[in-house]
Amino acid sequence: xxxxxxxxxxxxxxxxxxxxxxxxxxMRLVPGGPFDQxxxxxxxxxxxxxxxxxxxxxMPVQCLRYLWGLxxxxxxxxxxxxxxxxxxxxxxxxxxxxxxxxxxxxxxLLVGGLAGVxxxxxxxxxxxxxxxxxxMLGVSIPSMVLAPLLVTLFALSLHWLPTSGWGSPAHIxxxxxxxxxxxxxxIARLTRGGMLEVLRQDHIRTARAKGLxxxxxxxxxxxxxxxxxxxxxxGPATASILTGSFVIEQxxxxxxxxxxxxxxxxxxxxxLALGTVIVYSxxxxxxxxxxxxxxxxxxxxxxxx
Numbered sequence: 001x002x003x004x005x006x007x008x009x010x011x012x013x014x015x016x017x018x019x020x021x022x023x024x025x026x027m028r029l030v031p032g033g034p035f036d037q038x039x040x041x042x043x044x045x046x047x048x049x050x051x052x053x054x055x056x057x058x059m060p061v062q063c064l065r066y067l068w069g070l071x072x073x074x075x076x077x078x079x080x081x082x083x084x085x086x087x088x089x090x091x092x093x094x095x096x097x098x099x100x101x102x103x104x105x106x107x108x109l110l111v112g113g114l115a116g117v118x119x120x121x122x123x124x125x126x127x128x129x130x131x132x133x134x135x136m137l138g139v140s141i142p143s144m145v146l147a148p149l150l151v152t153l154f155a156l157s158l159h160w161l162p163t164s165g166w167g168s169p170a171h172i173x174x175x176x177x178x179x180x181x182x183x184x185x186x187i188a189r190l191t192r193g194g195m196l197e198v199l200r201q202d203h204i205r206t207a208r209a210k211g212l213x214x215x216x217x218x219x220x221x222x223x224x225x226x227x228x229x230x231x232x233x234x235g236p237a238t239a240s241i242l243t244g245s246f247v248i249e250q251x252x253x254x255x256x257x258x259x260x261x262x263x264x265x266x267x268x269x270x271x272l273a274l275g276t277v278i279v280y281s282x283x284x285x286x287x288x289x290x291x292x293x294x295x296x297x298x299x300x301x302x303x304x305x
Contacts, residue, residue, distance in 0.1 A: 024274060079268075090275055094256075109184075132189075144251070150178050163252075239284035261276040
């Protein structure tokens, strides 16, 4: 298990380094610069600003300097907000995006997991068809379409929840459901497929033949192996929920990471955009590492492979 973990750690570190280098050079190669929109700047002032932030140095020098700062946990100064560092900006937006993403993931797991298990236990029955019909509806409607529908129904028509903003638990409900229901549909399909495969195996028939109740068979023998495909999906899904919250944050006017990333892209703020990419990439790599370890603990055959 130790060698397995070390291999995964090394692969994760190399993957993250490749993402940082590729993102750094791609952002620098995009035409234009962070000060091009400042029409009132004279060429002398523009050159002074580029020298101050090291943008006039050769590209390899800029890259090495950024990597050295990254090793010390410094994401650099924001080019569009000179009085604030990238660390400070992301520290303000990340908790809001993380709370929204965690709530959406919890909704997706509860709704999708229960629907998938219920459908598998009632295979080829009316309950199975009804649950999978709702699942297909959830897959077909993207979150950017579902969000206005939820706002129209629960905020504008019923006046149960606020339309937008941030500050109270009520503000989280609509964006979390809009973000999480699409993933709940995918989780339901994975859970149903995994459970159906396990429920057909011999050890499940043996457990039933010994007189165990259906609830005991599912809880003790089926869930652990049946949720294997779901565990593999959770790492990318969690990161995808967080990155997918960009659109939801714009619709519901949530001051999270999505707003900072959009503003950084429009203002050519290299350091802020790159800092956002690094945070999300680190989260994705870390979650995939956790999923690999958990999956290896659930199924020892993976460690051997």
